[in-house]
Amino acid sequence: MNPFLLQIKQNLIVSCQALEDEPLHGSGIMAKMALAAKAGGAKAIRCNTVSDSIAIKEETDLPIIAIIKQDYEDSEIYITPTLKEVKDLLTAEPEVIALDATRRRRPHGEELKDLVQYIHQHSSTLIMGDISNEDDAAYALECGVDILSTTLSGYTDYSPTLTGPDFDLVETLVNKYNTPIIAEGRISTPEMAKKMLELGAWSVVVGGAITRPQQITKSFSSALTVAEKEEI
C-alpha cells in the first residue's frame, strides 16, 4: 500500500490554515501549530500555500496535503483551481495535492482531468479530490483522483446545509467505492471523528476545532451569552 495511505489509515489529519485576514496568518505560526498537532497525535497536515507547506514539512517532518486557495473572477472554485497553483505546489514536493473536484466550471475553462493528468505525469504526488456530494465524487473518480474528501459538502449551492459534519455522505461513499474516503468539514468533537471512522472513513481531517482559536473562543463566548440571556 502507498506509504502515505498507510500512515493516515484510521488516524487524524489536522488542517493548519490561517488566511491573510486571520490572526494567526504566517508560515512560522502555522509550522508551530502543526508541531503542536503532531505532539497531539496528528499523522499528516493539510495546509495552504507553498510557503506554509515548506515550513510545516521542515518543522514537523509529517506528510502534507497541500492546497492553494486562490480566487478567480470567472469561477466559484478556489481550492487549487488551475494548473498554475498545481505547478507551484509541486515545487514543495507534497505527498498529496488536494483540489476542488466538483463539476463546477474552473477558471479559464480549465479541466479537472488535465490537472490530474499533469500531476500524475510529473510526480508521485497523490491527488485528493475535494467534493460536496455523491455526483461530484463520481466525476472526481472519472477524472482520476486517488482519494476523495468530503471537504466541500455544505459549501456548494447544491449540497446540503448542515450545522455538523456530513455523516450520510461519508457512509454513502464508503459503501459505494473502494477509494479511500476522508471525512472532512465541521468535525468539531472527538466523538464526531470517531463516528466517521466507525462509518468506514479512511481517516479524518479536523481544522478549525483545533487550529482556529477565534472559532473555538466563539463557541465558548456564544454559549455564555446564551446562558446570560436565559438568566435575565
Ligand SMILES: CC(=O)N[C@H](C=O)[C@@H](O)[C@H](O)[C@H](O)COP(=O)(O)O
Ligand atoms: C470549505 C473550505 O474551504 N475548507 C477548507 C479546506 O481546506 C478549510 O478552510 C477547512 O478548515 C478544512 O476543510 C477543515 O474543515 P473544518 O475547519 O470545518 O474542520
